[in-house]
Amino acid sequence: MSIPKHMAILVVDDQQPMRKTIAYILRQLGLKDIQFAEDGDAAWKHINNTRVDLVLLDWNMPRLSGLSLLERIRNSEAFAKLPVIMVTAEANTEHVLAAMQTGVTDYVVKPFSPNTLQKKLQDVCSHSPTLIKLAAG
Template structure:
């Protein structure tokens, strides 16, 4: 399954060059609805105000970390099933396990290739009922 072109992706990273890089890759995949937040607080506000189908989330950010935002999303009745891919430089096993226990949908380690991100997006889209509906509709 490919990534639905109608998908709305929120890229959450405190580093503007990384947000731009991810956006560039997503645009190459034909995705037009790319939204941005520079920390977990801004992302949480955005998720509550705008349609977001999937979150690409950095771990290390000021104010509210990616892990804290993930935990907040999973505890929320409204957004508990929102697919979240952690995109982070945190590659050690403890971090991956912590993110898995917190309910992350998938995990990408920086630096990554466009192909790696595409594969993760395809995997998540194939297994998330809300994203499967976007492909058909």
């Protein structure tokens, strides 16, 4: 399954170089609607006010961590099915399990290659009913 080119992706990371790197990879994949938030709190406000089809989420951030934002998203009736890919340096088993138990859609460990991110996006797009519809039309 291809990645819908008009998908709105929110990149949530407190490190500007990482936001820029992820955005560069996404643009190389032909995606244009790339949005940004510097922490979970700003991301939550953004999700509530703007169309977001998928979230790429860092774990360690000030104010509201990635895991706390994921909990908010999953506990929200409006956004519970929003695909969320954790993109984080947290690679230990406890972190991965905590994210899985909270309902993360997929998990990417930093550093990662553009191919790894592309494959994760393709996997998520092929399993998300919302993104499958977006790709179809």
